[in-house]
Amino acid sequence: MSTTESKSLYGILAEFKNPKALVDASEKVVEAGYDKFDTYTPYPIHGIDKAMKLPKSKLGYIVFGHALLGFSGAIAMMYWMSVIDYPLNISGKPFFNAPAWVPITFELTVLLSAFGAVFGMFFLNGLPRLNNPLFEVERFKKATDDGFFVCIEAKDSKFQEDLVRQLFEEAGATHIEEVYEQ
């Protein structure tokens, strides 16, 4: 692949032949001390999180926050509407009719939690992001089909092109190439 002066290096991308080779390679990448790297796979490989030493996902906290919001929001809404703003006597039942409010409180808690889970996940993953330098690599199209990739980014403090290439070669990469910023 030809390089031009104007493009700056984004990272080095290596392809591995199967999920096992990728898991082993990511262990080596972690051992070598890189932390600005990622692996790309067509499906979630179970166990690669340990090899990559990924920290626990923060998503649970986001969802919990949304759940609290949904729960308290539902009760606050119903309380304000049927006790404060326009109290209406319905069959002589109390204005604050807690048992009857359970279904709506539950539904809104679930609804807000689901928003938190979905949009929180996209937020943590930095999506939507339609202009990824990796998309310029023709071979990278395999990452959503049957390719298993590792990319060490140039912004990693330990990044040195020849050392990274050497690491990938020793780990048994089937293909190595540079990725450039656009």
Add this chain to the structure above:
Amino acid sequence: MSKYEYIPEPALVKGNHDFASITKLVTDVNLRPTPRNWYLAMLPANALLGLLLFSIGYLIWEGTGIWGLNNPVGWGWAIINFVWWVGIGHAGTLISAILFLFRQDWRTAINRFAEAMTIFAVMCAGVFPAIHVGRIWVIYWVFPIPNQMAMWPNFNSPLLWDVFAVSTYFTVSLLFWYVGLVPDLATLRDKATDKIRKFAYGLFALGWTGSSRAWWNYEKAYMILAGLATPLVLSVHTIVSFDFAVSMIPGWHTTIFPPYFVAGAIFSGFAMVLTLMIVARKIYGMKDIMTDDHMEKMNIIIMVTGSMVGFAYMMEFFIAWYSGVEYEKAIFMLRATGPYAWAYWIMMFCNVISPQVFWSKKLRRNVAFTFFISIVVNIGMWFERFVITVTSLSTDYLPSSWDYYSPTAWDVLTYVGTFGLFFTMFLLFLRFLPMIAIAEVKLVMPQGDPHNYDDETQEYHPHVEEVPQPKAVKA
């Protein structure tokens, strides 16, 4: 030889597939030119959709008087169809969420398909409560938003709970479906060759790269959504049943309604998934992924939930007698022997007797027979809602107000029209979106598990189950 024999789980994907062939099998359906038969199927679907729109238009113009409702029977086909479609819509989330939490890997073959069915079924269901209100232009009164009366909805009413339950269910199902779709849309984006598809799939794939850091959050999100959707799916039909159970009408005011409605919903939903799956897998050649083993497992669920429904029917009868309430006893006797006995016995035959045939392994694995039963079940479930709604209302407390209810042509046309909406949406789904969760199928293939590769050579070797031999017992 031990008398116990180890029977391994059947492989989830049949045939000699690798990752690339699975991708090709599924995405080809979306990427190849539209087949002529698709248009031929779209034609009647669109005609029925047109019929639905026309019936709704006439309803809004003329009012609910065009329906067969009469004085004691103020709820007719609209609520029957609503409950029927919502019930069908329960299978998708059940398959995606509950089977996910139970680690039932076979769900991956059918979850996308069933979720799509759920969303379209809930759309069809949603039509009825929206149009039955008479003055559709003030339908927004059901939502807690300011209106010209300066009043708020009645939060004590089960009908309002239903508004929240069904709209939450629709939204969460849609989100769940979309989250599952994102990685597969990325696959389509990378496989597409023309500009329009590249752009459209690329836009909705949101720039998904398959990064493991992203998968890590993604799987967490998926698990949380499954955990949320599980109580949600149970709550939705529970709340639908509250529409009936919270009232004081004999035959409705029972505590058995929530579990009985949920079992019935799963029962009919699985039947609908089977009806669609058997046709789609044949037309699209997906038998390697949607296998007969899947069909058998679903038939077992149909049999179990059918038995639960049958048990509930009998329990209702028993409790009516045991309660000693005359009206309760009378309504159940009238159901079985009164003016609607024909509907009652259709229901009993379709829902209680017909699924019992699946005790036979041979019939569980018979495709044509399963297809037949899956349709019988949904006819039966429609009649269940008919029996519940109409018998209780037409013969209530005061014999002088009793009346026989019959639908008009507009009731029938509106109902038939919803099939147009359903099949139009479903055909669009089959054409433009991957009908199988590609990434999830790859995950459950034996090649997907790094443990099935040799530690030294990194070559794939099929997993061999180690079967512990029973120890010899001294005679």
